[in-house]
Amino acid sequence: MKFLDKNISQLDYQIVDVQIHRIFDNSEDEKQFEADWNFIVNKIRSGQAHNLSEGDTKFLGACTKGSTALKSLRSQPNNSKQAKQRAFSFKTQYMRELLRRLNY
Numbered sequence: 001m002k003f004l005d006k007n008i009s010q011l012d013y014q015i016v017d018v019q020i021h022r023i024f025d026n027s028e029d030e031k032q033f034e035a036d037w038n039f040i041v042n043k044i045r046s047g048q049a050h051n052l053s054e055g056d057t058k059f060l061g062a063c064t065k066g067s068t069a070l071k072s073l074r075s076q077p078n079n080s081k082q083a084k085q086r087a088f089s090f091k092t093q094y095m096r097e098l099l100r101r102l103n104y
């Protein structure tokens with residue numbers, strides 16, 4: 001696998017392969033995604049969104065959003081403390097595993 005060549009603009013890279021992946025075609029992955037999603041949502045619902053960490057989950061992350069830390073703060077349920085705005089994301093660990101399965 002060839003990684004980024006710093007001498008070539010990323011706009012000049014050629015796309016040579018495209019894969020469509022269904023994350024729920026693998027029952028073990030589906031169980032892990034569901035567990036990760038439930039963990040994140042339950043932490044938010046219980047007023048602990050400010051304590052979310054990328055290390056809390058295995059495949060599905062709750063990455064931070066916003067241009068600055070102050071602009072990304074949001075109110076959360078069941079707690080007056082503000083929390084960083086979050087979005088769901090695939091974690092690097094999952095993407096590496098997926099590429100390994102596809103023999104990349």
